Amino acid sequence: MAAIECGKRGRRVVLLERSRQPAEKIRISGGGRCNFTNRHTTARNFISENPRFCISALNRYDQHQFTDLVKRHHIAYHEKKLGQLFCDGSSKQIINMLLEECAGVGAEIKTDVKIVKTEKPSDFRIHTNIGIFQAASVIVACGGKSIPKMGATSYGYDLAHQFGLQVVETEPALVPLTFDGAGAEAMKELAGIAVDTKVTFGKTTFAEAMLFTHRGLSGPAVLQISSYWQSGVPLTFDLLPAVRLGEFLTIAKSTTPKAKVSAVLSGLLPNRLLNALLSELGISGQLANLPYKTLNRLAHRVNHWQIVPSGSEGYRTAEVTRGGVDTRELSSKTMEVKSVPGLYFVGEVVDVTGHLGGFNFQWAWSSGHAAGQYA
Numbered sequence: 001m002a003a004i005e006c007g008k009r010g011r012r013v014v015l016l017e018r019s020r021q022p023a024e025k026i027r028i029s030g031g032g033r034c035n036f037t038n039r040h041t042t043a044r045n046f047i048s049e050n051p052r053f054c055i056s057a058l059n060r061y062d063q064h065q066f067t068d069l070v071k072r073h074h075i076a077y078h079e080k081k082l083g084q085l086f087c088d089g090s091s092k093q094i095i096n097m098l099l100e101e102c103a104g105v106g107a108e109i110k111t112d113v114k115i116v117k118t119e120k121p122s123d124f125r126i127h128t129n130i131g132i133f134q135a136a137s138v139i140v141a142c143g144g145k146s147i148p149k150m151g152a153t154s155y156g157y158d159l160a161h162q163f164g165l166q167v168v169e170t171e172p173a174l175v176p177l178t179f180d181g182a183g184a185e186a187m188k189e190l191a192g193i194a195v196d197t198k199v200t201f202g203k204t205t206f207a208e209a210m211l212f213t214h215r216g217l218s219g220p221a222v223l224q225i226s227s228y229w230q231s232g233v234p235l236t237f238d239l240l241p242a243v244r245l246g247e248f249l250t251i252a253k254s255t256t257p258k259a260k261v262s263a264v265l266s267g268l269l270p271n272r273l274l275n276a277l278l279s280e281l282g283i284s285g286q287l288a289n290l291p292y293k294t295l296n297r298l299a300h301r302v303n304h305w306q307i308v309p310s311g312s313e314g315y316r317t318a319e320v321t322r323g324g325v326d327t328r329e330l331s332s333k334t335m336e337v338k339s340v341p342g343l344y345f346v347g348e349v350v351d352v353t354g355h356l357g358g359f360n361f362q363w364a365w366s367s368g369h370a371a372g373q374y375a
Contacts, residue, residue: 001365002139002346004098005372007105015102015135016113016126018142025094025143028150029361034091036070036364037063038358039083046363047227049168052301053327054352054363057335061369063362073097083270084357118159124342139335139344141368144321145170146348152245152315156349157324163340167325168351172318173227176218177235177309182186184310186276188214193270198238199225207241223356226312227322232300240268245299249287253295257288261298269302277301297335315330320360323350335371 003015009144013205018280019025028030041063043055055350067085070077075097087093102109110130117127126133140247142156157167195212199221211219224237245262252264261283278284283298315321325345329337335350337343348366354360 001098001368002141002344002372002375003107003109004101004105005369006137007102007107007372008375009064011137011375013102013105013107014135015107015109016115016128016133017111018113018115018153018155019111020110020112022109023098024150024291025147026098026361028147029090029091030086030122032091033089034094035080035084035086035358035361036077036094037066037085039063039067039079039085039333041359041362042242045357045359047173047322047355048327048351049358050327050351053330053332054366056332057366057370058362061359061366066362066365069101070097072096073100073343082357115155116163120163120340137342137344139346139368139371139375141346141348141364142349144324144348145315146172146318146321147360148315152293155203156345158222160325160329160345160349163343164335165329165337165339168323168326169257170323172312172315173322173353174223174319174356175226175312175314175317176213176216177222177226177229178311178313179215179307180310183307184215187216189210190273193273194219195270195273197243198241200214200236200238201225201228201230201233204228210237215313220356223319227320227353227355229309231311232308234306234308237307239273239302241303243268243300246296249295249299250292253287253290253292258286259282261290261295262285289330319356320348320353322353324349324353333370333373335367336374342375343375346371 003013021272029035043058046054046152075093079085079086080087114129115126119125124135140156140159143152145152145154157242160167189218191210191214194209198205198207206221206224208220210221229235281298283294283303312339330345331338334343335346347364354363
C-alpha cells in the first residue's frame with residue numbers, strides 16, 4: 001500500500017521483500033480467504049499506549065475506501081459476523097490486486113532480499129545480498145514477530161533501536177492460551193468442545209466462541225482477550241452468558257424438584273463439559289436433595305469461572321504482535337520518525353494492535369497509505 005501510494009505521486013519505488021513470495025501473511029489469512037477489513041472499524045478496535053494515534057490514518061483511508069478498491073478489481077466478497085469481510089474466492093485475489101496496483105504505478109518488487117545494513121550518511125544506504133540501494137526515504141513495513149515460519153523477525157524493532165527510537169515491549173497477541181499441571185490435564189479431557197462465552201479481563205469483555213484444546217483455550221473470545229491478558233492474573237469466563245444459572249436452578253428446584261440436576265442442565269452445556277463440571281464440584285442427584293448453597297456454587301462456577309493461564313502458545317501461532325515502535329516517535333499524520341527525516345514505520349511494527357476480525361489488515365492499509373502520501 002505504501003509503495004502504491006508513493007508510486008502514484010511519481011516517486012521511484014523499490015519494495016524489498018525478505019520472503020520468496022510477497023504477502024505470505026495475506027495468503028494464509030482467514031483460512032485462505034483473507035479477512036481483508038472490517039466494516040465497523042474505528043479507533044476503539046485498536047490497542048496502543050496512545051489510543052488516539054491511529055485515528056488520523058484510519059480517517060484518511062478507511063475500510064470503505066479499501067473495499068472500493070476490492071470492488072474495482074471485481075473481487076467478490078461476503079460479510080461474516082461482526083462486520084468481517086472475506087473474499088468469496090482466495091486470499092490470492094487480494095495479493096494479485098496489490099501487485100497489479102504496484103505494477104500500475106511502476107513500483108518495482110524484489111523478493112528473497114536480505115538486508116545486511118542500513119545507514120544514513122545523508123540519504124539512506126541499504127546494503128543487501130543483491131547490492132546497495134540508495135533512497136531519500138525508507139518505509140519500514142516488515143510486520144512483527146508473529147508466525148516466524150512465515151519469515152517474521154525482529155528486524156523492524158532492531159532498526160528502530162539502531163536509530164535511537166523507543167520500542168514498547170512486544171508480546172504475542174491474538175494467541176491461544178495454555179495451562180500447566182492439573183489445568184492442562186483438565187483441558188485435555190475437554191479438548192474439542194466449543195461454547196459461546198463471555199470472557200473478561202479488567203474492564204475489557206469479549207462475547208464470542210471459545211474452544212477447549214489439548215494445550216488450553218482458543219477460539220475468537222480467547223484470542224481477543226489474549227491481547228489484554230497479563231501473566232499471573234485470572235480471567236473470568238461466563239460459560240452460559242444467556243442464562244443466569246442461579247435463578248434458573250432456583251426455579252427448576254421449585255417446579256421440578258425430582259428432576260436430576262444433570263437432566264435439567266442437559267442442552268444448556270455440551271454433555272462432556274457438563275459432566276466434568278458436576279464431577280469437579282461433586283454434585284449429582286435430584287434438585288430436591290441439593291441445597292441452594294450447592295446450586296449457587298454450581299451457578300457461580302458456570303457464570304463466573306476464574307482461571308489463571310500459565311502462558312500462551314507464543315509467536316509461533318500468534319496472529320499479531322502487541323507493542324512495537326513507540327508512537328511518540330512518529331507523526332500520526334505521516335508515520336515519519338520525528339527525529340529521523342525520511343524514515344517511516346507502518347503496520348504491525350508500530351505500537352498499534354487491532355482486535356481479531358480484519359482490523360490489523362485495515363491498519364496496514366491505512367498506515368501504509370498515510371506514509372505513501374509523504375515519503
